[in-house]
Structures are given as structure tokens and as C-alpha cells.
Amino acid sequence: MMNLDEIRRVLELAEEHSLLELEVEQEGIRLRIKRADLSPQASVSPVPVPELASTVAEPLKPVAEADTDDTSKLVVIKSPIVGTFFRAPDPKAKPFVEAGDTVGRGQVLCIIEAMKLMNEIDSEVDGEVVTIFVENGQPVQYGDQLFAIRP
Amino acid sequence: MMNLDEIRRVLELAEEHSLLELEVEQEGIRLRIKRADLSPQASVSPVPVPELASTVAEPLKPVAEADTDDTSKLVVIKSPIVGTFFRAPDPKAKPFVEAGDTVGRGQVLCIIEAMKLMNEIDSEVDGEVVTIFVENGQPVQYGDQLFAIRP
């Protein structure tokens, strides 16, 4: 049975975890609370928005993939800048990496050209390149997925 | 069973934790509270909400009441038209009915004047007049409660 103390503890939990609403139901007991949002940076909730613009990079289909049964532990390397993605140092050279390659932390995976500057993107981990999300010469925006690496 | 003290303590808790809503249900008892959000920093409400129109007839306080322990079976007579409510056929006459009176179906309960026409409002049931919601001479709008009658 729920007593005041238990309710108080639930409320403290709710506060601690910045919950705005909580509903518990068990063994014939139901507790539902809704708190005022006092935090200044009030939770950024997903917002219903009209037709989204076709962003430059549509949800990316993997360009190359090695093995995908276990995606749970993959490290995804994202683009830290806006620019054009290049897999090789120059058009005639071999790509820095291919799917299936083993790479070491700090190893160059690709180049992103922005304002005529070639920015090398390094691997953040040791591991195996599982997926290369972007095709050579394609534009990428901030936060776009570039590589998936299994550590 | 929940008593007033327990309810008071729940309310204090709710206040302490800035709850806006709380609902507890157990052993056939259901408590649901909803507080006004009074906190000035709350991002929930203290905004230039438009003054809601003061409707002509504010939530009505009963003018006269007979007996109120069991309100479940009352028949409420509502105003079918807009106009002015009169309890008697003319200012000097006695009211058609008083709280506690027994009335028969079709018996005149009051008059509502609209466009100089006196519209008699009849009882829809046989029973006892429990509540008279409107004071003599007050305006009423469509759907306003006039009488509660226990059949």
C-alpha cells in the first residue's frame, strides 16, 4: 500500500530526474503527477513541424558496408564541419580506408574540404571500418555520419 | 480510508514539489488534484492570457436550497431562452414556488421575459424543489440552470 512517505519519495525522485509528468500503476494503485516546469532551460521537446526542407544530405544510405549483424557497439565518426567529403588525398590516389580495413586511433579516414582547406578527419578509436556512409566528392554538413567503426 | 488530514498532507506535498496535477487511486479511493500554477518563473502560464469574457451569468450560487445530501437524482430545469428571470407573475405577487415545495409536472415554476413576452417555464417532473439557482429579476442565458427538483 502506498502511504504519504512513499508518495514523497516518488516526488523527490521525480524532481531529481527533472520529470514533468509521472504515472505509476501497480497492484491496484495508480499515481499520476504533473510538475510545473521551473527550469529556465526547459526541456527541449520534439516539436511538430511542417514539411521539412529537403536537406542537402538526405538520410544517408551506407556507401559501403562490411558486416552489420551487430551495430550496437559501433562508433560513428561524424563530420565536425561543413564541406566536401573526399576519401583520398587526391583524385588519382587510393582511398585512405575501405570497408573492412582495420584502423588505428588517429589514423586519417578522409578529407573534408572547406573553403579550399583540406581538413583531415581521424579515427577516434582503434577498430574495423564497418560502414562508409558518404560517397566520394559528396557535400556533408555538420553532424553527418561519415564512418561506422567497430572498436 | 483517506481523511481530511491526509488530504491536507498530500496537498502540502503537492505544493512543496510544485506539482500541477496529482492523481492517486487505491482501494476504491481516487484523489485527483490540479493546482493553479502560481509560480512567477513557471514557464507554463503567467502570460498575457486574454481576459476571458465575463459571461453575463457568473457561475451561479444557489439562491435557495432545501436539502442537499443526495444530489445524484436531481432533475435540473434549464433556461430554454435568453431573458429575465421572474419568480412571480408580478412584482407584488407571491413566488410561483419556494424551495421545499412539492410541484407537479407541467406546473409553472417561473417566468422568463424576452422581448416583452412573458414565457412561463414549467416543471418537467413531479417532485420537490430542492434548489432555486437564480435570483428574481436576474438575466439568464440559454442553458442556465434555474431549478433543481428531486423527483
Next chain:
Amino acid sequence: MFKKILIANRGEIALRVIHACRELGIHTVAVYSSPDEDALHVGFADEAVCIGPGRSIDSYLNVPAVISAAEITGVDALHPGYGFLSESAYLAEVCEACDIKFIGPDPTVMRLMGDKARARRAMKKAGVKVLAGSDGPVDSFEQAIAIARDLGFPLIFKATAGGGGRGLRVVRSFQELEVAFRTARHEAETAFGIRDVYLEKFIEASRHIEVQVLADEHGGVVHLGERECSIQRRHQKLIEEAPSVALTDRLRRKIGKTVIDAAKAVQYRNAGTFEFLMDHKRNFYFIEANARLQVEHPVTEMITGIDIVKEQIRIAAGERLAFKQRGVKQRGHAIECRVNAENPNTFVPSPGVIDTFNVLGGPGIRLDTYAHAGCTVSPFYDSLVAKVIAHGRDRSEAIARMRRALDMAVIEGIETTIPLHQAILKDPAFIAGEFDTTFMERFQAEWQRKRLAKAV
């Protein structure tokens, strides 16, 4: 000036009148039917009175209820909006009897304009050209034949009590005449309670041009220029604009003068609209006068800068017009699209709850609406949800702004006529300003064909 005005209407026009009253510092009383309890016009009025259940006949068309609401709230004037009781001379008379100023013309003028056959005669007498036709109601089929012999086809039967595009029947041959006569009378009786119909020459392709008038109670009369409302579907206006591309300045002055003379002849008061058909030779023929505010009044407000609803109230309060004809200056071009809660292809009403309502404003866009996220479009009433009005330096800027506003409008939960408007606004003939009242017929046939072709 009045202290308190009752607004005997609902929806966007009730809010429009509230805007005007607030700007003039006048208190407002809303009336509403039970399903409209949460409507914005109820929320934003200073007082509100529930006058009956959902059906219009029991609430918004219920004269005793409206008058009682006016009496218990102690208003000194009543604004009827458009539709509902706005053309009820009876309401105007009851108001007069109750010492409540009815914001509109005198009941006599309302009755005159309400009887289309009489109005036609009065205008003819005042020197306004009308289409050839019967000199009053056509009482027998034999009379109809005689008139048809005399005038030739096509002809149109119109209900004397009609208006708003209802009760019309086109006849193109003697074979059609008898059925048309009987059904027109039957329709008129069903729709308006009066079976009288009259005959008029029918112009297949004409432009619908109407002139807005303001007349004070001291003999001052001005016109605010014309509106072009040729984009109609079954005599229901869809898109209106001002000025009309078909008029020259000279014609504008001429028709304006005609209307002022006509208004003076019938001692017209307050705001009103004189509607004309203009044939391809630019002859104007009077068709009817609307003794009330019109849905499309904002396009005139946008180009003249004159607030027609505030002028109505000022006139009713006995003020003189603050400007003369030469003080009425037009600027740019304005277009209005009526956004109805209807399927844009079938025009089947689409009542329901609006989940999302977002029409961005920005330069040149005015939005008149009662809609908001979470509001209900009631099945009881007119399907007009919003009027989007675009103003620009010229017609092409107004069209570009309207397109932009409609393309960026997000309304979810109901269907609206926005897709239809978007298509019309891209139509080359519409863009060129080359259209008449037959536009929609042709446009719709083509639009449906394209849609079906796409679907295949």
C-alpha cells in the same frame, strides 16, 4: 459614440467587429450557440450570452434571443456582421423599437434591396442600367413565354428574395422554359419562403464588379472603388481583388459616380455594395445591392487604408464621414482568398478539430480568422475558416505574396480549399487578369482532368 455593442454573429466576422470596437474603445457583447462556447469571439468579447443550441435557426437566426441578449446586457447598438440576420429588416425594426441602434441601413432600404425585383426597378428609375427583363415577378408560365419571345435567350430566373448567389436558374431555350419556371419558383419557396421569381437577360461571359459605398446620416456619400469577384464557383465567390484589372480610371470614376447617385436616390445609409455585371464591351448592368458588410471588404480596406467596419460604427453613431471622395486614395493591389473547410476538389465540407494552424504573416499579408490550433470547425455553420488577404505595390506582387503565404500555410486536421487557390494563382489566364465569371467552370474541368491524369 456607443458604449457597448452586441455582435449578432460568430466566426471571423464577429472577431473583425470586436477588433473595430476595441480600437474605438467600445465594449462588446458576443452571442453564441452552445457548441460555440469556446469560440474566440466569445473569449475576446467583454461579455457573452448563450442564445441557443447549435442549429442557426435556434440561435444566430433567433431574433427574440438576440434582442433579449441585447436587452439584458444593456447595449446601445447591434452589429449584424454578414450572413445570418444581417439582411433582416425585421431585426432592424425590432432594434429600432427597442432603442438599440442597428448598424446598417434603414429597414425600408433593407426591404427594398432585399426584394431583388423591386431593387432592380428602383435602380432603373435612378438611371442605373439594368439588364432587360421582366418588370417585376413573373406570375405565370404564359408571361414567361411572352417575355422570352420579347427578349430572346439566354435568360435567367432569379428569386426576388434571393441573394448570395442562391435561387438562380439559367434558361437557354423555349423547351427548358417551363421546367425552369416551375423549379425556380419551387426552389425560391423552399429556400426563402417566397416563391416570386423574375426574368433577366443572362450574359454568358461577364465580369462581376461591385462598388463599395459609405453613406453617413447627413447626406455624405463616398465610394471606395470597385472589387472584382469574377472567380466564382456556382455563384459563390472564391477569390476577390481590388482594383479590377478590367477597369480604367475613367470607367472607375464613371461607375463610382453612378453608384453614388443611386445610393443618394434611395437614401442609402451606412456601408453597402452595389453589384454589377460588366460585359465584354464594358457596359455595366446592376444586379443587386447588398445592404450590409461583405465578406470581401478587406481588399478595399487594404488599398484605401479605410477601416470599413469602424466607419460603419461611426456612421451609425451619427458621425459625419471624415473624408470626401477626393480623400479616398487607392494604393497598390489586394487579393483575398477564402479558405474554406472543404475538400478542394469536391467542395464537400470538412468540419472537425484543427490540430495545427499556422499561417505566417510577413510583409503584405493580413489574416482574418477565428481558427487556432485546437479549435473546432463546426458542422452547423458556414465553412469559411480564414480569409488570407495579400497586398502589394501591384497585382503581380499581391499574387506573389498570396502564393508565398498559401504555400507556407500549415493547416492540419481538416481539409481546406488552399490547394485549389494555389492552382488558380498559377493559372496563366488568372495571372494575366483575363477572366470572367465562367473562369471556374473551365478551370475546374481542366484541373480535374490533370488530377486524374496524374493519378493514372
Next chain:
Amino acid sequence: MFKKILIANRGEIALRVIHACRELGIHTVAVYSSPDEDALHVGFADEAVCIGPGRSIDSYLNVPAVISAAEITGVDALHPGYGFLSESAYLAEVCEACDIKFIGPDPTVMRLMGDKARARRAMKKAGVKVLAGSDGPVDSFEQAIAIARDLGFPLIFKATAGGGGRGLRVVRSFQELEVAFRTARHEAETAFGIRDVYLEKFIEASRHIEVQVLADEHGGVVHLGERECSIQRRHQKLIEEAPSVALTDRLRRKIGKTVIDAAKAVQYRNAGTFEFLMDHKRNFYFIEANARLQVEHPVTEMITGIDIVKEQIRIAAGERLAFKQRGVKQRGHAIECRVNAENPNTFVPSPGVIDTFNVLGGPGIRLDTYAHAGCTVSPFYDSLVAKVIAHGRDRSEAIARMRRALDMAVIEGIETTIPLHQAILKDPAFIAGEFDTTFMERFQAEWQRKRLAKAV
């Protein structure tokens, strides 16, 4: 004309530029920071590029990211809006190098106007009156003393790299001079990276009058009249209007001519604003020029009917101005209230999710906003949520309309400055048009006093 424009901004101004581009048939590219992913400017642009995380310095102020976005989307022009990179001569130069047309003045003019001390000298040379002051940056305390001896108090330190009301420090005596000099330099360095400050005579009570200019690339220059922006709190504008009640037609023409001459002298291009202080004897003193679009541009658009953003784009595309000075006609009066997500008493920002957002339009109301029900006001950026602009036949109608619009606005989920605006709009001095830049100080003191009195 351009085919595709990148809009290097967010919020209402990004949407404003999208409106203009759509009306001109130009494709748009939005840029956005990760937290702005769901923002309307992203949704309504034809393409969108994420350029960085939430902090402005990493996204909207990130020149390489913006330029890269422009390059990968292949735009032919870039509109910087206001704020962020809009006054970055560097961005303008990089655009030039990348063959992307920067929609704004030449980098040289931007640099000149960006250095307030140099701009002041240039204006003086062009014959524009400036306030007495140092002839350039004040490099030492000794120099400050000498200038103060020469000019007398009160004086004001201004950062040469400042703008938008930041980096100012009033000095009223020799005692205050040293601390003021050192803190002003420190503030300037912190805020703008350049510690140079200059001294100017400070006018306690003056009106802030600014003149909008449009200049094409073929020598055509017109002014669109003035805006009055004296309702400021700590040099942040709250309410702007056009025209100013303090100007006569003669003064308007005179200051207009001054500005056109000045703009020609510095070979100004595109849209810009020349800001002046007007003392109680109606002397104008140049204070700064903003080489960009301004927040308050809509009041000028409302009274002139000229779309300033579209003109910016046309000018940048090499078109000549389509009208001459005499073609610029003003009609009526317009007022803008900046609705910020702030506590109206403390001005503490109030970011969060907007649950309800409903600002009714109706006659004379324009709404420029990125807000909608369910949108997030980000803590990362400026607190401006919406601009409500009211237009009327005269100032009192504009005020009445603004009051009505704000009284009926429903914004829930965040606090806004609407209650403050409502109070100002009822202030007798404001209504009479009798105010200067000290208005808010007095008003706020009294408002707080009243609030506290009420609370007791």
C-alpha cells in the same frame, strides 16, 4: 536575377528573407545549428545545411561553415540578415573571393561604418553634423582629460568597433573619467576584441531618429524617410515607429537630403540606415550608420509600401531602383513592438517551449515571427520571438490597433515583454508623442513603483 540565395541567419529574419525570395521566385538555402533543426526557417527553405552546434560562434558566426554551405549548395548570393555576420566585412570579402554576391554594401564601406570613429570622421567630411568629440580613438587617460577640459561634461565613451548599443559609457565629471576610460576600454576589448574607444558629447535628452536608405549600384540613391526609435532600454530598442511625430515635412526633406548626400559621398550601396540624435532644438547629429538590414525595417515598409528586402536583392543583382525619390510616398503611421522572450520586469530571458501561440491579425496588423505552438525558444540566441507591426491611417489608429493586437495575443509557455508594451502603449507621454531616449528610465521606475504598490 539570382537563382539561389543562402540565408546566413535564423529566426524571424531568416523567414523574412525566405518570404522575399519566394516572392521573387528565388530558391533558398537555410543554414542552421543542431538545436535549430526543427526551426521554421529550415522547414521552409528549399534546402538546408547544418553548420554546427548550438553556440553561435560555432555555427551562425562560423564564416568557414557558412561559406562551405554556400559552396556545396551552389548558391549565387548570400543574405546575412541582421546580427550574426551581417556586419562582417570579412564575410563579404570571402563571398567576393568565392564569386558569391554578398547582399549588402561593399566590404570597404562595411569596414568604414564598422569603425565608428572613422565613420564619424567620414560623415563630418561629407558635411554631416556630428557631436563634438575626439577626432579618433582616445589613446591615453591624459588625452581624455584634455578633451574633457575642452568639451565639458557630460561625455560618452564609445567603442570604435561597437554597435547595437553595446560598449557605451557615460561620464559626468572628472572624478568618473579615469574609471570610465579604463572600464570602457576593457569592455570594448572583451566585447569586440578591439579596445579602441572615442569620446563624444553626450546629450541627456534626445530623440533617436534614423533614416532608411536604398542605393543601387548605378548611382541611384533614395531615402524612405525616418524611423523614431527613442523607446529604448539600455540602448536596446523596444518600440519603433514611422514617421516620427517630432519631424516636420521640411525637416524630413532636409535630413533626407543630408543622408542621400552622405550615402553618395561614401559610395554607399544596398540598404542602410543612418542614425541620428535629435536634440530639443531639432538639431541632428550623426551617431552611426548600420550597413545592413535592421530589425525595425517593417515600419518603413508599412508606410511606404516598399519591400526593403526585395529591393536589397534586386540591387545586389545589379538592377536599378525602379523608383525615384518623388516616387516614395508615405501613407499613415506604423509602430513595431518587439516581443521578446523575457520577463517584462526583470528582462531575464525566458527560453522554453511555446505551448500556445496565437496572435490574431485583422486590419492593419503584420506579424513577423518564427514562433508557433510547440516551437522552442532557444537559450542560445537572441530573445526576439516576434515583431508585431501595426499600421493605421494616423498614429492614434496605429496605437489602437497595436493595443488591440497585444491585448488579444495568447502566448503560453514562455514569458514575454508584451505586458511591458501594453503599459507603454497606455502611457500618456507616449500617446502624446512627447518622449526622448530617457523615456524608459522614467517609465520603468514608475511602473515598478506601481507594481510594488499593487502587490502590497
